[in-house]
Amino acid sequence: MVLIVDDNVSYTERMVEILSEDFQSVRFYTAASFEDAVPFIDSIDLQVAMLDINLPGKSGIDLLNYIKNNKKPCRVIMITNQAFDSYRRKCxxxxxxxxxxxxSDFEKIPVLLAEMLEN
Structure with missing residues (x-):
């Protein structure tokens, strides 16, 4: 199971549409904010979370912290337009x-997701 968190709803819908073609047996969930994502993280056995940094309210970095501080086995891919080195290092x-x-890295997503779901 994969959670995509981004406040751009058309982006998340498009991601689910594209990834569902390659990953037909994977269930995809979407959330538009930290607050929307937490119930999924707490109640579903997620394999991968794909997080945007710039979210309304708390950021994707806050959400990454939440996942790791609560020792969730979920693996994380940060996908952002805020691709600054300082954010990269921190994440x-x-x-x-x-x-x-x-x-610029959109084409890498299916490859990385396949690797992460297999291991």
């Missing part, structure tokens, strides 16, 4: 496995 230090730029 990787906090436990994200990958940090991708939405605009």
């Amino acid at each position: 990787l230090e906090l436990g994200a496995e990958h940090f991708l730029d939405k605009t």
